[in-house]
Amino acid sequence: MRRVLACVDASPSARAVAETAEALGELLRAAVDIVTVNEAGIVPDTLLQDRGPESIPVRALTGEVVPALLAELSSDEVIVAVVGARAVAAKTEVLGHIARKLLERSAVPLVVVPPTAVVPSKRPSVLVPLDGAVATDRAIVDMVGRLADFGVDLLVVHVLDATTMPRVIDTADDIRVLANEFGLRHIPTARHIELRLGDPAGEILDVIHRIEAEGAGVDAALIGWRQDLSPGRADVVRRLLREAAVPLIMVPIVEEQGS
Amino acid sequence: MTTWSVDFDVTPENRRRVESLTALSNGRFGTKGLLAAPDDIDRSTTVASGIFDGAPVPSLLRGPVWSAVDLGERRTEQATLDLRRGVLESTVRCNDAVTVRATEFVSRRRDGLHALMIDGWQPQRGGPPPLLTTTGPGERSLMVQSEVDDPHSDGESSAPANHPRTRFSVTSHRGAMTAAAAEWFDAGTTWRIAAMAAGSPGELDGLRQRCEHDLDEALAAGWAQLLEEHVDSWAERWAVAAIDLPADPDLERALRFTQYHLLSASDDSDECGIAARGLTGLAYRGHVFWDGDVFVVPALSAMAPDLARTALRYRFNRLDTARARAAEEGRRGARFPWESASSGVETTPTEARDLQGRLQPIRTGEQEEHIVADVAWALQDHLAWTGDDAFAEEVVQPVLIDTARYWDSRIDQEGEPPVGHIRQVIGPDEYHEAVDDNVFTNEMARWNLECAAELDAPSVSGEQDSWRRTAQLLVVPHRNDEGCHEQFNGFFELEPVMVDSIGTPPLPADALLGRDRIEQVQIIKQPDVLMLHHLFPDRMPPGSLDADLDCYLPRTAHGSSLSPAITGSLLARAGRLDEAVRWIEMAARFDLDDISGTTAGGLHLATMGGLWQAVTRGVLGLRPIKDGLLIDPWVPPDWGTITVRVIYHSTPVRIDASSDGLRVSASDPVALVITGIGPLREHHIEMSRTDAGRAWDRAHDQLMTGRSS
Numbered sequence: 001m002r003r004v005l006a007c008v009d010a011s012p013s014a015r016a017v018a019e020t021a022e023a024l025g026e027l028l029r030a031a032v033d034i035v036t037v038n039e040a041g042i043v044p045d046t047l048l049q050d051r052g053p054e055s056i057p058v059r060a061l062t063g064e065v066v067p068a069l070l071a072e073l074s075s076d077e078v079i080v081a082v083v084g085a086r087a088v089a090a091k092t093e094v095l096g097h098i099a100r101k102l103l104e105r106s107a108v109p110l111v112v113v114p115p116t117a118v119v120p121s122k123r124p125s126v127l128v129p130l131d132g133a134v135a136t137d138r139a140i141v142d143m144v145g146r147l148a149d150f151g152v153d154l155l156v157v158h159v160l161d162a163t164t165m166p167r168v169i170d171t172a173d174d175i176r177v178l179a180n181e182f183g184l185r186h187i188p189t190a191r192h193i194e195l196r197l198g199d200p201a202g203e204i205l206d207v208i209h210r211i212e213a214e215g216a217g218v219d220a221a222l223i224g225w226r227q228d229l230s231p232g233r234a235d236v237v238r239r240l241l242r243e244a245a246v247p248l249i250m251v252p253i254v255e256e257q258g259s
Numbered sequence: 260m261t262t263w264s265v266d267f268d269v270t271p272e273n274r275r276r277v278e279s280l281t282a283l284s285n286g287r288f289g290t291k292g293l294l295a296a297p298d299d300i301d302r303s304t305t306v307a308s309g310i311f312d313g314a315p316v317p318s319l320l321r322g323p324v325w326s327a328v329d330l331g332e333r334r335t336e337q338a339t340l341d342l343r344r345g346v347l348e349s350t351v352r353c354n355d356a357v358t359v360r361a362t363e364f365v366s367r368r369r370d371g372l373h374a375l376m377i378d379g380w381q382p383q384r385g386g387p388p389p390l391l392t393t394t395g396p397g398e399r400s401l402m403v404q405s406e407v408d409d410p411h412s413d414g415e416s417s418a419p420a421n422h423p424r425t426r427f428s429v430t431s432h433r434g435a436m437t438a439a440a441a442e443w444f445d446a447g448t449t450w451r452i453a454a455m456a457a458g459s460p461g462e463l464d465g466l467r468q469r470c471e472h473d474l475d476e477a478l479a480a481g482w483a484q485l486l487e488e489h490v491d492s493w494a495e496r497w498a499v500a501a502i503d504l505p506a507d508p509d510l511e512r513a514l515r516f517t518q519y520h521l522l523s524a525s526d527d528s529d530e531c532g533i534a535a536r537g538l539t540g541l542a543y544r545g546h547v548f549w550d551g552d553v554f555v556v557p558a559l560s561a562m563a564p565d566l567a568r569t570a571l572r573y574r575f576n577r578l579d580t581a582r583a584r585a586a587e588e589g590r591r592g593a594r595f596p597w598e599s600a601s602s603g604v605e606t607t608p609t610e611a612r613d614l615q616g617r618l619q620p621i622r623t624g625e626q627e628e629h630i631v632a633d634v635a636w637a638l639q640d641h642l643a644w645t646g647d648d649a650f651a652e653e654v655v656q657p658v659l660i661d662t663a664r665y666w667d668s669r670i671d672q673e674g675e676p677p678v679g680h681i682r683q684v685i686g687p688d689e690y691h692e693a694v695d696d697n698v699f700t701n702e703m704a705r706w707n708l709e710c711a712a713e714l715d716a717p718s719v720s721g722e723q724d725s726w727r728r729t730a731q732l733l734v735v736p737h738r739n740d741e742g743c744h745e746q747f748n749g750f751f752e753l754e755p756v757m758v759d760s761i762g763t764p765p766l767p768a769d770a771l772l773g774r775d776r777i778e779q780v781q782i783i784k785q786p787d788v789l790m791l792h793h794l795f796p797d798r799m800p801p802g803s804l805d806a807d808l809d810c811y812l813p814r815t816a817h818g819s820s821l822s823p824a825i826t827g828s829l830l831a832r833a834g835r836l837d838e839a840v841r842w843i844e845m846a847a848r849f850d851l852d853d854i855s856g857t858t859a860g861g862l863h864l865a866t867m868g869g870l871w872q873a874v875t876r877g878v879l880g881l882r883p884i885k886d887g888l889l890i891d892p893w894v895p896p897d898w899g900t901i902t903v904r905v906i907y908h909s910t911p912v913r914i915d916a917s918s919d920g921l922r923v924s925a926s927d928p929v930a931l932v933i934t935g936i937g938p939l940r941e942h943h944i945e946m947s948r949t950d951a952g953r954a955w956d957r958a959h960d961q962l963m964t965g966r967s968s
Contacts, residue, residue: 160614162762168820168855169767170535170863172611172621177542177860181275197614197770210616 002030005081007069007102008058009036010044013084013115018048020113020247021082022056027124027150030079037061037068066101073108080143080249082111085241094241095229104227109143109251111220116245124219125153126249127211129204129236130186132158137186139224139253147222148189155218156190157207158182159200201239208244222249262512263343265851269293269336275859280850281340281347282539282862283365283373286526286566288322288455289538290373292347293338294361295327305373306538306545307457308531309573309601310434316608317600319534319545322436323427325373325453329383330359342519345493346486366485367492370528371438371455371470372477374485381444422478426470428463433601435460439470441478452477452485496522499904499911500562502874506899513847514874517867521558524864525566532573532599533864540861546606547573547599549630550865552637553794554821558871560644561905567641568650574634575654577603578661585665592664595634597627614770622692626685628669632703635662636794639710643883646908660719663711666704667722667729679733686747687821688787690769690777694747698736699787705730706795742803743810744788756780757813765817765845765854783811785819786826793825793876796832797884804833820855824869828877836895839877846870875903879916880934883907887930890923892916 006021008014018034025032034056036043041062048058061068073081086096095103095112103110126147130136148154158179160166166178175195183193196203208218221244225237240248267277274293281292290305304321311317332354339348349361359379366372422441429436440453454473456466477485500518504511524537533551535543551570559567574595580603581593588594596605607624638655641647670679681704686697708730712723737745745751758764761771761782769777769784786793789811792804808829817823827842849866850858875881880891881903888907892914894900900917910929915922923931 165614165770166767166856167765168818169770170820170855171543171623172608172613172619173543174855174857174860175611175614177857181857181859184275185272194612194616195614196616203616206616 001077002028002079003033003075003077004028004030005072005078006032006034007036007081007083008034008047009065009084009098010047011084013086013113014048016113016115016117017082017084018056020111020117023124024080024082024111027152028079028146029150032056033072033078034058035061035069035072037063037065039063065098066105069098069102070105073102073106078108079146080109080111081106082113082247085112085114085248094238100229103250104229106227107252109249112241112248112250114241114245114247117247125155125191125211125216127155127157127204127208127218127221127246128187128190129157129159129200129221129223130182131200132164132182132186135253135255136224140222140251143222143249143251144187144189153192154187154190155207155211156183156187156193157204158186158193158195159203160195160197165197201236204236205239205243208246218246220247220249222251224251224253226253226255260508262508262515263341265340265342265512265516267338267340269338276853277338279539279858279860279862281338282520282523282537283345283347283363284520284523284538285365285367285370286524286531286538286569287370287528288365288373288457289523290326290365291540292340292363293326293336294330294349294351294363294377295324296333297327297329305436305438305455306541307434307436307455308526308534308538310436310457311431311545311601313431313433316606317433317544319538319541320429320431320434320436320457321541322429322455322457323438323440323453325438325440325451325455326363326375328359328361328377328380330380340516340519342515343493343497344490345519345523346490362486364486364489366489367496368488369454369473369477369485370526371457371473372485373453373455374477374482374489375451376482377449377451378447380449381447382442382449424474426467428467430460430463432460434458435463435466437463437466437470439467439474441474450482452482496563499906501902501904502871503902504898506897510844510847513851514870516851517847517870518562520862520864521555521867521871522563522566524555525559525563525570527565527569529569530572530576531566531569533570535864536861537864539864540859542857542860543598544606545600548597548865549633550821550868552630552633554824554865554868554872556637556868557640557644558868558875560641561875561907562871564641564645564647564906564909567644568647571638571641571650571654574638575658578658580604582661585661585668589668590665591668592666593631593658593661594628594665595630595662597624597630613774615773619774623685623689626683626692627689628681628684629686629697629700629703631662631665632700632707635659635707635710636703640883644905644907656714656716659707659711659714660716663708663726664722666708667726670704670729670733672729672732677732679729681733686787687785687790688746688783689819690782690784690816691747691750692778695749696734697747697787698744699746699790701733702736702791702795702798705733706798708733738800738803738806739810741810742800742806744791744803744807746783746788746811750781754780756782758782758816759813764815765822767818768816769818781814782816783814784816785822786811786815786829789829790825792829792832793872804829808833808835820849820863820866821869823849824866824873828869828873831873831877831893832880834893836893839873840895840897843870843873843877846873874901875905879903879914881905881914884932887932888912889932889934890914890916890921891934892921894918 004021004025006017008017021032041060043058043060083099179193179195183190211218269277278291278293288307306319310320312320330353333351335352337350346364351359361377363375422443425440427438436457438455442451454470456469502514524533525531532547533555534545535548535550556567556570581595585592585594598607600606605624610618610620613619642651672679682695683693684697684700685692686699708726712726768782788807792799823842824846827839830839850862894916896918903914905912910925910927913924
């Protein structure tokens with residue numbers, strides 16, 4: 001049985017995490033399993049207390065939070081997990097320590113839900129920033145395939161730099177051709193491909209803001225990453241976690257031997 | 260290794276690019292090369308010249324995919340484009356260690372005929388071959404797979420029986436395309452023949468009948484005959500057009516590759532608008548730009564005048580639409596559109612997103628008016644190559660007259676004494692918009708007026724004085740102290756930023772600097788003033804080519820596919836051969852190396868036409884002038900002997916030129932004008948069968964007579 005695992009605690013972000021997991025479960029035709037971890041192994045009364053009787057019950061795990069959750073994530077049934085980014089929106093850290101540890105160690109894609117996230121709509125759209133690397137494509141192909149199979153609109157963004165931007169642009173249609181070409185090469189099922197030039201994080205955020213301004217909205221972003229938040233790394237991830245009010249589906253990139 | 264073929268190792272990364280490079284076209288229909296996999300249908304559709312879909316901004320109508328073959332996983336794939344025969348051969352090694360070999364072509368003899376032979380593969384399903392398609396906005400698509408359909412039911416057809424047929428049709432309010440295909444398997448080989456037809460939506464029934472008839476005839480002829488007549492057709496074309504450059508096999512191959520696609524871009528039907536990407540892809544939506552008139556058609560006028568004529572008729576057939584536009588804008592005469600599709604109305608999009616995601620207005624459709632004179636120039640150049648008086652009277656003259664009328668009404672006469680100005684235009688350099696007195700536009704307009712004023716056309720004799728006067732009144736181009744022409748009024752007042760301060764060209768300077776900034780600086784997109792030296796070398800002030808090259812090359816970003824070839828051509832004219840060769844080689848590799856990153860969307864035919872011109876007009880100084888065929892060679896020593904074949908006034912002419920020799924052969928007498936401006940120290944010139952021709956050696960100021968070889 002395939003499962004979406006939602007990892008909640010007693011913070012205000014629990015509702016968003018649970019609802020995101022439920023939406024994903026419906027989308028991916030997977031069961032939803034909501035877990036919380038504490039030493040007593042009980043579900044606090046205040047946790048998701050205002051959910052109706054038909055809501056998915058919360059399952060309590062005993063032990064230390066991170067090891068317990070990692071053990072759950074190691075199950076073959078879990079195809080994706082959902083965690084809150086941090087407890088309180090006002091905190092300066094982009095990630096709480098639990099979310100950070102899970103992200104750095106999980107082999108399963110994690111959806112990171114910022115405190116201000118809005119639960120995905122009936123027909124969600126997912127923004128997929130791509131760097132064009134083969135390793136990234138390989139990492140996200142399964143998740144992209146599942147999302148596409150279930151009717152999610154995929155919006156690809158690729159940010160060019162001095163080495164990848166075209167040397168010749170005859171007309172504006174060249175941008176469309178390049179974008180189309182990029183999409184077909186990397187995610188043929190993408191509904192929309194946008195090329196940008198500039199700072200990757202800035203341009204990706206600009207795309208999100210522009211789509212929101214147009215009234216369409218982006219429900220989540222899917223990003224492949226190397227699970228390294230050390231200083232100087234993962235700038236795009238940090239900026240999106242800090243500034244994008246959408247859940248981030250973060251898929252680990254595993255480099256092949258010799259690559 | 261032969262230089263008559265181009266080999267490709269196909270990988271998932273380069274597949275889409277190779278599909279364009281190996282595109283098969285006969286000028287009427289075009290299809291991507293390589294055997295399409297069943298999930299490739301979205302990009303492997305056949306397109307037909309001049310047949311568009313129903314979208315607000317029309318794009319070529321997507322026709323059937325006729326070469327889809329389900330081979331399962333493809334482990335390795337190689338393809339060879341046989342340029343001489345016009346045939347694509349593929350070898351595919353499949354997952355179960357089966358090797359499949361395929362041969363495909365689009366017939367040059369039979370209008371809509373597509374043929375495929377596959378060794379080592381048998382259709383899985385049996386029955387009719389799939390003709391798959393996708394649909395776009397404004398289309399009705401109908402795909403029918405029929406069971407065995409007895410083509411002998413009426414007792415009249417002689418086609419082989421028991422070949423089940425698939426039929427296809429798609430229509431939009433602008434066009435229709437139909438196809439009928441048959442497939443059969445015998446002794447380890449599968450054959451698939453598809454006949455296609457295209458026209459207006461109201462002709463659908465007739466198109467279907469034509470397909471059935473054409474398929475019947477093709478099946479009766481058989482594969483061997485279809486292939487032979489196709490190959491023979493190509494042999495005829497190459498015999499009078501091929502370029503030989505044995506000292507540089509890579510460049511020779513690239514030149515023939517270029518010629519192959521140029522010759523594939525048009526046919527000898529009633530009309531054929533040559534799109535910027537030809538029929539090799541859907542980039543630019545199949546629209547026609549000045550790419551066709553100024554870059555491709557001149558090459559065809561010399562290599563295959565019948566194909567050029569068809570392309571020029573496309574413009575002539577839309578003269579009424581051009582007249583209507585001029586009238587709507589309060590002008591006289593005819594104004595051709597910057598981007599043209601089926602009807603001849605302006606189809607340039609009005610806005611697009613830039614690489615910062617901002618919607619930007621596109622003004623070329625409104626302001627890039629030099630197209631009016633470009634169309635006239637292409638016609639006049641064709642006449643110079645062909646001497647076709649009948650075409651001159653029927654087609655060239657009306658267009659020259661109406662384009663002259665347009666300029667006569669367009670040019671603002673200001674002041675006393677009046678001076679003519681053309682304000683608020685875009686020249687070839689599209690980085691600078693709404694400029695006044697763009698020298699390229701002005702000088703093209705001046706030539707247009709003067710050319711029309713010299714016509715022997717009694718119907719317009721009353722207007723010709725006005726055209727002459729307007730041409731004289733047009734402001735004289737300003738030149739700076741170095742003798743460099745000012746590209747437009749105020750150009751030299753812009754910030755003198757050179758290209759090397761932002762990178763190494765070619766580069767898209769407008770994307771790097773932004774739209775606002777690029778308009779403030781002197782960086783330009785492509786040759787603008789320099790285009791005048793290419794089109795009208797005799798009208799430019801003596802010595803000005805060097806001044807303009809020195810002025811504008813450091814300012815040129817070459818952010819256009821049209822730029823490298825023309826730059827190479829002019830550097831050759833200026834005797835700067837090393838630089839010329841570098842740019843010519845870049846043009847030759849433009850699509851083969853995918854320099855633009857957009858080859859997957861289709862090949863750059865203007866680059867190809869420009870390359871042919873760089874070798875002929877540039878290196879050989881070869882062009883038709885009033886006194887005959889001018890040859891003024893400046894051949895790089897490393898090139899050894901280059902052989903160029905052209906058709907001049909219906910006579911095939913062969914020119915063999917090196918840095919120290921020139922030989923001209925013609926099947927009939929031709930008038931030659933050979934100058935010694937190039938570095939020929941000794942003229943070793945032989946003429947074959949030109950006893951009645953005259954060769955004038957200006958360097959030695961003596962009249963040479965031809966000697967039979």
